[in-house]
Every structure is written in structure tokens, then in C-alpha cells.
Amino acid sequence: MNLQATLGGITYTFKSLKEVMAKANEEKSGDRLAGIAAETVQERIAAKTVISNLLVSDIRNNPLIPIEEDEVSRIIEGDINERIYAEIKNWSIAELREYILSNRVGDRELKRISRGMNSETIAAVTKLMSNLDLVQAAGKVEILTTCNITIGHKGTISSRLQPNHPTDSVSGMLASLKDGLSYGIGDAVIGINPVDDSVESVKRLLHATSDFINEWEIPTQNCVLAHVTTQMKAIEQGAPADMIFQSIAGTEKANRSFGISAELIAEAKDLALKQGTSRGPQVMYFETGQGSELSAESHYGIDQVTLEARNYGFAKHFDPFIVNTVVGFIGPEYLYNNKQVIRAGLEDHFMGKMHGIPMGVDICYTNHIKADQNDIEDLGVLLSASGVNFIIAAPMGDDVMLNYQSMSFHDVATLLQTFQKTPAKEYLKWLEKMGIYENGRLSERAGDPTIFMR
Known part of the structure; x- marks a missing residue:
């Protein structure tokens, strides 16, 4: 799992998936209060670049809170559809974003593929989306x-x-x-x-x-x-x-x-x-x-x-x-x-x-x-x-x-x-x-x- 990106001649290295996920987040005062936010816009962009190249399997295989320590982690892990996960585990988060936003993909496909993702994967792709991306993608899904x-x-x-x-x-x-x-x-x-x-x-x-x-x-x-x-x-x-x-x-x-x-x-x-x-x-x-x-x-x-x-x-x-x-x-x-x-x-x-x-x-x-x-x-x-x-x-x-x-x-x-x-x-x-x-x-x-x- 590569947690390094070079932008404008500067190399940014992140210590863990937890750190890069936090620094890829859009500016939030809560992350700043917790001491985990990106220090500069450039560092945020570097973190987003790293996230975009990670695989779905990278995120699942590096849990932010191990299942042995947290029942929420156990529930999320236990509810993953393994057959669907196997189909997408080698997709990068950038590829996942493109799939979600594709005009060829609608309600049925998004509800199916979501069953193969854990919550951290959904959070990761969210960090790569603009506000308009979030509007378009959510608007495809009908939940009754x-x-x-x-x-x-x-x-x-x-x-x-x-x-x-x-x-x-x-x-x-x-x-x-x-x-x-x-x-x-x-x-x-x-x-x-x-x-x-x-x-x-x-x-x-x-x-x-x-x-x-x-x-x-x-x-x-x-x-x-x-x-x-x-x-x-x-x-x-x-x-x-x-x-x-x-x-x-x-x-x-x-x-x-x-x-x-x-x-x-x-x-x-x-x-x-x-x-x-x-x-x-x-x-x-x-x-x-x-x-x-x-x-x-x-x-x-x-x-x-x-x-x-x-x-x-x-x-x-x-x-x-x-x-x-x-x-x-x-x-x-x-x-x-x-x-x-x-x-x-x-x-x-x-x-x-x-x-x-x-x-x-x-x-x-x-x-x-x-x-x-x-x-x-x-x-x-x-x-x-x-x-x-x-x-x-x-x-x-x-x-x-x-x-x-x-x-x-x-x-x-x-x-x-x-x-x-x-x-x-x-x-x-x-x-x-x-x-x-x-x-x-x-x-x-x-x-x-x-x-x-x-």
C-alpha cells in the first residue's frame, strides 16, 4: 500500500491509512480540533492523490479499528457481500468514483455494488467527490x-x-x-x-x-x-x-x-x-x-x-x-x-x-x-x-x-x-x-x- 505522493517537486509521506484518510478530508473544524487535519491545501491534495490510487482491498485489509476491539467494526465487516467484494477488490478508489458517476450506472447497479464495500471505502470515495458529484451520485439511488x-x-x-x-x-x-x-x-x-x-x-x-x-x-x-x-x-x-x-x-x-x-x-x-x-x-x-x-x-x-x-x-x-x-x-x-x-x-x-x-x-x-x-x-x-x-x-x-x-x-x-x-x-x-x-x-x-x- 503506497502512502506517498509527489506534487510540485515535494514528496508527501503519510504514516498510515488513518492519517491519509483524515488529511484527504475537506476542511472541517472538528478534524482541526482533533489535530488530524491537513496543514495545507497542498497536503490535502496529496492525500487525495494517495487515496485515489489505493485499492478497495487496501482499505478493507487495513482496518482503522480492528474487529477484535470494536463491535461496529465487526458488524460492518460481517455484512460485506463477499462475492460482490471479490468483483471490485482490485479497483482503485478513483475507478470506483468514476463507476459511481458514470451515466451508464444507475440505482440498481449502485445498490448492488455497495453491498461489497465497507463503510471506510464509501468514506474514501466521498473524499474524492465535489459537491456536485455528491448531488449527482446520491440522486441516482432510490431507497424505499x-x-x-x-x-x-x-x-x-x-x-x-x-x-x-x-x-x-x-x-x-x-x-x-x-x-x-x-x-x-x-x-x-x-x-x-x-x-x-x-x-x-x-x-x-x-x-x-x-x-x-x-x-x-x-x-x-x-x-x-x-x-x-x-x-x-x-x-x-x-x-x-x-x-x-x-x-x-x-x-x-x-x-x-x-x-x-x-x-x-x-x-x-x-x-x-x-x-x-x-x-x-x-x-x-x-x-x-x-x-x-x-x-x-x-x-x-x-x-x-x-x-x-x-x-x-x-x-x-x-x-x-x-x-x-x-x-x-x-x-x-x-x-x-x-x-x-x-x-x-x-x-x-x-x-x-x-x-x-x-x-x-x-x-x-x-x-x-x-x-x-x-x-x-x-x-x-x-x-x-x-x-x-x-x-x-x-x-x-x-x-x-x-x-x-x-x-x-x-x-x-x-x-x-x-x-x-x-x-x-x-x-x-x-x-x-x-x-x-x-x-x-x-x-x-x-x-x-x-x-x-x-
Whole structure:
């Protein structure tokens, strides 16, 4: 494995695959904080040159975290299709990039070849792609999943309706819920981040959303995003949950800091299939975000793009209904400004699609990051062009509980209209029945929450 490149008469030598992967990454403040980023643009280009000449087998044969030390590594390694891997193991990463971007290669071919790659290989090819490459490649892939309804068809963009409330007030939550529904939001999930992680609070919110969904015969799914163990207890006590949520990370040590393991996630999935209220078969919801492993001091000197790819390898193992990255939420320590947030959103979406998982994005930022609403609207446009499965939306784009800025209900509606896309098919039929949509577009009555007042 050659880890050396000469550019402009200067020879750059990298000590390990881990080092060259980190230095080939586009500029990220998290990599800089970890002390693993390229020192100059020239060094970054040299690292990309080295990566481009590595073989798929080089990356698999030099694990960044050995399988003996990490269950995420074991899961990713164990899920590789050996027959497909044998077909591509002697391809260079540059050749893999050209294949992915080729006009002759589409959805079927990309989903097949991805089964022969580990997460680090997908991360490596991501480092060689421009933003437009990431848009084009991700847009080829269609990932369909079913919980109560099916989402992901080309020509659609689904959305998570996020009616959070700073005191978990059911009436306050329902007010936001009605507002979002009136804009056609919520086919991916009605998902609430609770302030109170107690079983009783989670049960109350699950019952409230389930009752409302049943009363209005809404073809969607509910979820309360408490810790997985809290949700499991609520379900065991009879709470109506369509799926189970958990934040995940790209290393076993980081997952332990979240209080989870692969065994626990498997147990949660089994419970959701046996006692959850959806028809499935996909019943899990995972959330990720670049930088979480570094914040947990569990990054092993690995760059945040590669660690994020490992998240998706872990998520894929449990056949989720939806996965989303929360890009821009953790803070400027990991993604410093609008340029880094936009790049990360496109990277994460592409890597998720290449893992074959139903990838969405919380297009967001916090008030101490160098980004604003225009920047996340730009990212919303790019992701809509990329075929994103779903987008998260909060009232007026301002989550008053989590204290960050996201896409608003009307932002998502505008993206759908701009790109001539619709919500999921079953949801669209319900919206038309309710008078919220008409001829595939928002009606004159859209945005009026009094539709849901009897």
C-alpha cells in the first residue's frame, strides 16, 4: 500500500491509512480540533492523490479499528457481500468514483455494488467527490422503506413533523402538529423530542399523537425520541409506538457513551416488531451527526467523515425505516461555518444512500455557528436535487425546545413545489381528501390549522 505522493517537486509521506484518510478530508473544524487535519491545501491534495490510487482491498485489509476491539467494526465487516467484494477488490478508489458517476450506472447497479464495500471505502470515495458529484451520485439511488406507509419513491420528498414543546405540553404539541399537517408535513414521522425522558412523559406523548393520528386517519408514523430504554419501557406498558428511535455513533466506545450497544438495539427492534403499533417491516429510526465521536472522546484519531460513514454501516445492520444526520447542530467545534455545514450535509446524504439506507437530513444550525437561514435553505435546495428521502421541519424553523434553527413547515412545502415533488403517495391521497393538496399541489386552504378543529 503506497502512502506517498509527489506534487510540485515535494514528496508527501503519510504514516498510515488513518492519517491519509483524515488529511484527504475537506476542511472541517472538528478534524482541526482533533489535530488530524491537513496543514495545507497542498497536503490535502496529496492525500487525495494517495487515496485515489489505493485499492478497495487496501482499505478493507487495513482496518482503522480492528474487529477484535470494536463491535461496529465487526458488524460492518460481517455484512460485506463477499462475492460482490471479490468483483471490485482490485479497483482503485478513483475507478470506483468514476463507476459511481458514470451515466451508464444507475440505482440498481449502485445498490448492488455497495453491498461489497465497507463503510471506510464509501468514506474514501466521498473524499474524492465535489459537491456536485455528491448531488449527482446520491440522486441516482432510490431507497424505499415501509413502517405504516412507504416513503422514498423518486419524485417525492417526505418530512418529519417535529412539534417539540419546552414543557412537553400536549396541547402545545398538538397546536404545532396541526400547523405542520396543514402544510402537508409529517409523512416520514411525527417525531417529538421530549424534555422529560421519563416513561410517563413518553407514554403521554405517544398516546396523544396516536389518538390524533387515529382520529383523523392520518397515514403516518409516530415516535417519541427519548432514550431507547425509556421507549422500550413505555411500549412494554402499552404505549402505542410505531417505531423506536436512538442516536448512534461510529465506534463502540461512543455508543457506550450513549448508553447503547448492538445487543440493545437488536432487542429494541425485536420489541418494536412484536409489540409496536406499525405494520413494518422497518421499525427503527436512527439519528447521527459528524463530530459526535470526538465529543465523546471516542474517535480513535479517525476523521469525522469516516466515522459518520461507520454510523451508516451500523444503522444498515438493523434495517431502519429512516435515518437522518443532524448537520450543523453540534456546533462550530465540528462544523465551523456555512461551507462546512453544506459540505457535511451532502457527504452524509451520499454516504447514507451508498449504504442502502433511507437517508434524511435535519438541515439546521445553532446560533453560535457562522451560518444563517439562507445557508440552510441553500443546502435544502441541494439535498432536494439529490433525492433526499426526508427533511425535518419545525414551526417557523425555530425549535423552541432544542434551541436551534431548522427548516420550517413552509420551507419544506416550498422545496416540494420548486422541484415539482410531492409527499409520499399514501400521504398525498390523505392530503387531497383533507383539502390541503389539490392536483398534486398545496391548495388555497393549505397552512390553515383550523382544518383540524371540529
